[in-house]
Amino acid sequence: GAVVSQHPSWVICKSGTSVKIECRSLDFQATTMFWYRQFPKQSLMLMATSNEGSKATYEQGVEKDKFLINHASLTLSTLTVTSAHPEDSSFYICSAPTSGSARETQYFGPGTRLLVL
């Protein structure tokens, strides 16, 4: 089946630095990808919709200057957490809709755990 990968799987960084997380669709093209954030023992919160060739669409309350999204190709979307702070520590997960006319379900990446010290 289709696979979505994320890199890195975990990252530790100092406060004030920027961190880039990659999301790749490995055997299918994804014009749209979604970025979620998950706090421990909580559900997924949609942060933004990444659109290939155009600007990302951010959910209410998500700072677009803080979480930069670039969908550079049909198989790659990146999320950059700029000037990271400890409160940005979280589990970040990307997903891409399944291919075909339905596009109802999504393939999820394995997630990236970010710890900001």
Add this chain to the structure above:
Amino acid sequence: SQQGEEDPQALSIQEGENATMNCSYKTSINNLQWYRQNSGRGLVHLILIRSNEREKHSGRLRVTLDTSKKSSSLLITASRAADTASYFCATAQGGSEKLVFGKGTKLTVNP
């Protein structure tokens, strides 16, 4: 914003028993999906039920949907220790591909 509310929040059962998780949602939907998440991992799609369907089966999974009550249930029969995971319902509205997830049920199946 979160659409679904699952209950229970946590469920602990013995291997071989059935596990039932419930999900309620607030707005009209096109479909409702159930996903599974192993600890610290991404989500895996389990089953999708459309708004015009009432029940669906897939292996040991049985999903029901009651649009009048805006609720769904996921039944896992003959549970196994490997079923230990968090289970989330998710809904899609209108023509959007965006999914809104519930809070999830953490299932523990004891061997």
